[in-house]
Amino acid sequence: MQNEELILQVLRYIEVVQNQKTLAEKLQISLGKTNYVLKALIEKGFIKAENFFANKNKNQYRYLLTEKGIKEKIALTEKFIEKKKQEYDELVSELEILKGKNR
Template sequence: MKNNLTHFEVLRKIQKKPTASQRKLAKDLGFSLGKLNYCLKELQKKGLVKIKNFQNQTNKISYLQYVITPKGIAERTKLTINFMKKKMQEYDELKKELENVK
């Protein structure tokens, strides 16, 4: 489940900032650069993310862009649903605990 949560977080962040650098994504997610790199490679192997390399013509600097594939969008949707189910279950359990305290 932890791996799914990590993949969910990475996919969500990529959707919001597809041109962000790995360093920026890692910082935003609270991951080490190595952990993010590993996650991106795993997502790419699974066909959930494509990594495109392009150059800015004005300053000749190379950039990476992360693109979520249709398979990645479907997986992200599934992970979102599972994440919400888990949070609702946690909420219900906490609510029961609080009711028992009263």
């Protein structure tokens, strides 16, 4: 997974996934890499970590998107969609060439 795609996926799932282990499984990356990415996103100001008030495990955090994180998520989503549109157009062109050769 490309770096920007990984960041986008983390920003997409961060508020619905309950913990780092589940996020790592969802993204199919190691728990260590998940922790590393989350720390980097916190440092960039894209997410913030808060302790659960009702949680007895004070080492467990809830991650929230910041305003800066929402803007980054929008920008990365738009970029991702544009990339996928280009890939689609290229595949359509290749398919047309193949169909032409098959006649």
